[in-house]
Amino acid sequence: MKLRMGLQARFLMLLGIALIVVVALVALLLNRQERMRREVEGVSREAMRTIVAQSLRRQGEGAVTQLAATLTNPLYYSDLDAIGVLARTTLRTPAVRYVVVYDENGKVVHDGSDEIAHFGRRMDDPLATQVIEAKGLHTQIASDVMDVSMPIMIGRQRIGGVRVGYDTQAMRRDQDDAVGRLRARLDALSQRHVIWIGLLGVGLLMFGALSLGLIQRMLVRPIRQLADAAHAIEDGHFDTATPIDDRNDEVGDLMRAFDRMNRSLARHDREIRRMAYTDALTGLANRLAFRESLESRLDQIHGAGRQLALLFADIDDFKRVNDTLGHDAGDEVLLQCARRIETAVQRVGGEDALLARFGGDEFVILVQGTDATGDDVRGLATQLAETLVVELGVPMTVQDRQVFLGTSIGITMFPEDAASATTLMKNGDIAMYQAKVAGKNCFRFYSRAMNQAVERRVHLEQELRGAWDRGELSLVYQPVFRLVDGAMIGAEALLRWRHPELGFVAPSVFIDVAEQSGLIEVLGPQVLHAACADAVRWQQERDDEHPLFVAVNVSPRQLRSGDLPEVISASLRETGLDAKLLHLELTETAVIGDELHASALLSELRGMGIRVWLDDFGTGFSGLSHLRRVPVDGVKIDRSFVADVLRDPDDLALTTAIIAMAHSLGIMVVAEGVEKEGQYAILRERGCDFAQGYWLGHPVTAEEFLALRV
Known part of the structure; x- marks a missing residue:
């Protein structure tokens, strides 16, 4: 059996010998050094x-x-x-x-x-x-x-x-004489020990050299090799060869353990880099990897006259898939979208194209040209965007159901739009948002006018916050009439914004801002409460056997929040309005977007006694078949059909069909946008129940509406 003398034992042995020698030498040196002589003197x-x-x-x-x-x-x-x-x-x-x-x-x-x-x-x-x-x-x-x-x-x-x-001079002379005699005796003593000190010093140097050589060979050299390898690993060079020694002591164990650790670190580094730079769901590059690649490309082509384009693709209405089919189905949809985009990029984008998923339903593509004019880059980006719009518009099958989606794509160019990665990515987002505003399922190139539009929108959002508390927002009411006898039966509450600097802001503008920013979830309950309070005042001012209802618009965001019944119940309870006098108007597209959730919610509202109307009917590509599955009390024919009912036979036929089929389902019909007497007459002739429009009455304040009634 081989006797193992560990490093610790060797070190302790050398340390003990060195300690004895050093103590002896120090004891001699402390008694004989010049400093002691001067101190004694x-x-x-x-x-x-x-x-x-x-x-x-x-x-x-x-x-x-x-x-x-x-x-x-x-x-x-x-x-x-x-x-x-x-x-x-x-x-x-x-x-x-x-x-x-x-x-x-x-x-x-x-x-x-x-x-x-x-x-x-x-x-x-x-x-x-x-x-x-x-x-x-x-x-x-x-x-x-x-x-x-x-x-x-x-x-x-x-x-x-x-x-x-x-x-005192004589005293000093005597003192100097005595010190001089003492110095002479100390010098003589020091001279007698110089030889001994010299011999001991030589011995100490020899012993130190021998000890240093042994320590260098047994300890310092392998540790230095490990330190060099550690520094290389610290710099990210995980492929560095680590020293391995077959010596049978602690240093050998350390070197072998260090080698195993290095291999483990290299393996974990590869795994971490893969996780850090790869999207977990699709396996594509993620935001971090794309950002680094983009900055590297920009450094390479900066000043060379070459161009590149970024395409920001966002899946339209993807949230509806998660809400209706669940997140597992949503992940499957994202995978299918990623494969389609990847195939299109490989076919159209060129060999230098780079695809990444930024998270959620957003994908980003980089395409790069080969010449200095940039025309090929713009053309390539256009061709790829057109291909993506077509490919992602093809229905996909998920959980045995067909899902219809589209994509909105924003395109920004380097260097004409921006010179930095941060600004390019911001511009791509702006262009993509403008594509959604333009109707979705299309693409738009970035322009500086888009940036100004975004800034105006942000300014409007900031101003809209607190506008209700500042008294800038108010309600007006447009009367609704029964066509059979021309009686006014209620009114639709409409929100208006009078800004102290911007003047009147169009509802189509600020309502969209409120919806997109989430402010509608704050404004909606405030509008509902105020409308209910005004309706109660109407009933109190005039005792009538036919009380007037008030219709309030509910946004898709409020419908999705899930607490709408509680908000409505609180408003009715606090104002004292009878539930049957409150009508809620929801857009057709909001209901169809999540039909299952909307049906359950509308059933709960109708159970409370509230009437539900489907607004802008006929514009959501849904067809009347949805009315059989969604519990509503009535529909409002969109003003676009009413406007041409006198001169367009197709609009007249469609309007007539809507009225007939709604009545067959026991549903009431309201016509919006009645601005001519002929429109009123033909709607009454075709059996339409109610109507509203400028020919019948303009939107007025609550006080003016009450005077109208009286």
């Missing part, structure tokens, strides 16, 4: 200075205190001879430089000399001020002298003082 010098200074100070203060006591009587009696004797005696003391006896005003009385040259002169040296002001024993140290002074007192009366100056 400095400490000694400072200690000597402190000791000598303290000793000199104690000596001086004691001598001056004794001298001041001895001078008390001589100074009091002004005995200069006695003062002089004492001063000269003190002056002869070693290290004393001067002796000065002074009176209470700081004037010199005696200085120990025979001639007393400064007698009667006020002391004016730098230390004199503090000497004169001192109240007791006072010591001052200058550069080369220590001045010790003591006031001379008789009781509490100060009669003068004495000051003695001690020479």
